[in-house]
Amino acid sequence: MRSAWITLACLLGAYVAFSRFRAWRRLAHVPGPKIAGFTDLWLIYKTWRGSLFEDLGEVCKRHGPLARIAPNHVVCGDPREVRRLWAVRSQFDRASWYKGFRLDPPNDCTLSMCDADIHTALRAKLAPGYGGKDIVGLHEHIDEGIARFVQLLEDKYLSTPDQVVSVDFSRKVQYMTLDIISKIAFGGAFGFMDNDADFFRYIKTTEDTIPMMQMFALIPWLVDMLQGPLGKTMMPTERDAFGLGPIMATAKRVVAERFGEKKVDKPDMLGSFVRHGLDQREAESESLVQIIAGSDTTATALRTIMTHVMTNLDVYRRLQAEIDQGIAEGRISTPITDAEARKLPYLQGCIKEGFRIWPPITGVMPRISGEDATVCGVHIPAGTNVAWSAHAALRDREVFGADADFYRPDRWVRATEEQYRLMDNCVDLCFGSGRWGCLGRPVATIELNKMVPELLRRFDFAALNTERPIVNKFHGVLIQQDLIVQITKRA
Numbered sequence: 407m408r409s410a411w412i413t414l415a416c417l418l419g420a421y422v423a424f425s426r427f428r429a430w431r432r433l434a435h436v437p438g439p440k441i442a443g444f445t446d447l448w449l450i451y452k453t454w455r456g457s458l459f460e461d462l463g464e465v466c467k468r469h470g471p472l473a474r475i476a477p478n479h480v481v482c483g484d485p486r487e488v489r490r491l492w493a494v495r496s497q498f499d500r501a502s503w504y505k506g507f508r509l510d511p512p513n514d515c516t517l518s519m520c521d522a523d524i525h526t527a528l529r530a531k532l533a534p535g536y537g538g539k540d541i542v543g544l545h546e547h548i549d550e551g552i553a554r555f556v557q558l559l560e561d562k563y564l565s566t567p568d569q570v571v572s573v574d575f576s577r578k579v580q581y582m583t584l585d586i587i588s589k590i591a592f593g594g595a596f597g598f599m600d601n602d603a604d605f606f607r608y609i610k611t612t613e614d615t616i617p618m619m620q621m622f623a624l625i626p627w628l629v630d631m632l633q634g635p636l637g638k639t640m641m642p643t644e645r646d647a648f649g650l651g652p653i654m655a656t657a658k659r660v661v662a663e664r665f666g667e668k669k670v671d672k673p674d675m676l677g678s679f680v681r682h683g684l685d686q687r688e689a690e691s692e693s694l695v696q697i698i699a700g701s702d703t704t705a706t707a708l709r710t711i712m713t714h715v716m717t718n719l720d721v722y723r724r725l726q727a728e729i730d731q732g733i734a735e736g737r738i739s740t741p742i743t744d745a746e747a748r749k750l751p752y753l754q755g756c757i758k759e760g761f762r763i764w765p766p767i768t769g770v771m772p773r774i775s776g777e778d779a780t781v782c783g784v785h786i787p788a789g790t791n792v793a794w795s796a797h798a799a800l801r802d803r804e805v806f807g808a809d810a811d812f813y814r815p816d817r818w819v820r821a822t823e824e825q826y827r828l829m830d831n832c833v834d835l836c837f838g839s840g841r842w843g844c845l846g847r848p849v850a851t852i853e854l855n856k857m858v859p860e861l862l863r864r865f866d867f868a869a870l871n872t873e874r875p876i877v878n879k880f881h882g883v884l885i886q887q888d889l890i891v892q893i894t895k896r897a
């Protein structure tokens with residue numbers, strides 16, 4: 407009996423070893439960390455550890471622009487190739503990794519949809535709302551949100567010559583972005599700033615959940631299990647008192663008002679979605695997507711910009727001088743308009759450098775092709791996941807120069823028209839590209855164009871934790887904490 411067990415174990419071992427060897431051989435010609443050729447654990451571990459952004463950059467530095475990071479995953483660090491892979495007419499589509507981001511499994515939302523035709527049809531219904539044209543008062547809603555934030559800082563968090571008041575800016579800015587996006591999305595702010603608290607632990611819960619989602623997305627059988635009947639019992643529901651639950655409940659309630667006999671039509675994003683043909687279930691999912699995709703991303707971009715401005719005296723002085731001069735010369739209104747902000751070259755440089763240095767979304771975002779392909783001159787068999795390295799692409803020295811690792815807004819101010827376009831095309835990748843690219847980019851751009859000048863015209867900011875001004879965790883989505891600052895009112 408014992409020998410039968412031993413034989414069985416040996417056979418099983420041989421089978422596992424053979425299948426690993428076969429999987430390894432398929433992409434044996436692609437260089438990369440040795441262990442990554444045999445197991446997904448390397449990639450999963452880096453995602454869990456929160457160092458994925460840097461680690462993928464390091465892999466591309468060491469092994470070249472195309473490297474292997476798992477048995478069936480390669481990573482591309484060449485921004486021109488990434489653009490080509492993500493282009494509208496590319497042979498590559500979203501890989502099944504995206505299925506890990508279903509909010510209401512087995513139903514898909516824009517973030518998780520892999521079927522290109524269904525996705526295109528859905529996008530057509532969403533695009534007018536996201537583009538902003540259908541939303542009455544979009545700019546005013548953003549102005550009101552920023553004004554409420556300014557008031558919050560003035561009421562509670564100003565330091566004086568007699569006393570330092572420390573404030574965790576990383577949290578507060580997310581209260582602002584959550585209130586702004588909910589106002590734009592459903593016509594009513596959640597009230598994070600009024601409560602001045604993460605009052606149903608939404609931020610804490612998403613910070614805890616996102617790393618897990620990014621990790622699970624790499625394990626297809628686990629995604630299937632979690633999204634099956636048993637796993638669904640662990641998913642958030644609108645009955646939950648904390649986390650995503652209250653947001654789901656709000657989305658369900660607000661969406662219900664827009665359907666049925668006495669349906670209400672409002673000039674907000676949801677109203678636009680419904681007018682363009684979203685059904686009730688789709689509207690519920692897409693409302694959640696707006697909040698999930700549109701609050702921490704913008705908050706992260708703002709934190710990154712402010713952290714780099716605060717910790718570099720030259721950058722700080724020049725940005726503030728550009729804003730002050732614009733005000734003195736009547737080129738900046740109160741509040742600043744998006745059009746005015748776009749004409750401030752140094753501000754634009756600061757914003758673009760922020761996206762480049764620490765992009766808010768740094769996940770692998772793999773694409774897959776049903777046919778063999780060539781990427782970076784290397785043969786890639788059909789069915790291989792082709793990820794990108796945001797670190798390698800956005801710090802490419804051929805595009806950004808020898809100091810690509812550093813935050814230098816001047817590179818945008820001094821660039822020739824051609825250089826500017828080249829760099830811009832590269833930084834655009836932070837929002838994805840082509841038919842899968844970010845729909846909320848116009849909204850995020852207006853928000854940042856307004857937020858940075860409105861804050862710097864009124865206040866001075868200083869990072870208090872000089873050893874480590876902010877804590878960054880790159881779990882595929884950049885999670886930032888502990889940006890502890892001192893804020894003083896400018897004379």
Ligand code: HEM
Pocket residue numbers: 516517529587695696699700701703704707765766767771835836837838839841842843844845846847849850
């Ligand atoms: C700084 C801000 C932002 C960044 C860096 C960002 C980045 C991204 C990225 C990388 C993707 C995935 C693209 C892909 O799969 O290839 C995405 C998708 C998406 N984002 Fe954003 N985003 C930002 C802000 C927003 C905002 C404010 C909203 C909502 C108002 C939003 C809504 C969406 C939606 C709906 C999608 C799915 C698009 C689709 O699949 O068709 N994003 N975003």
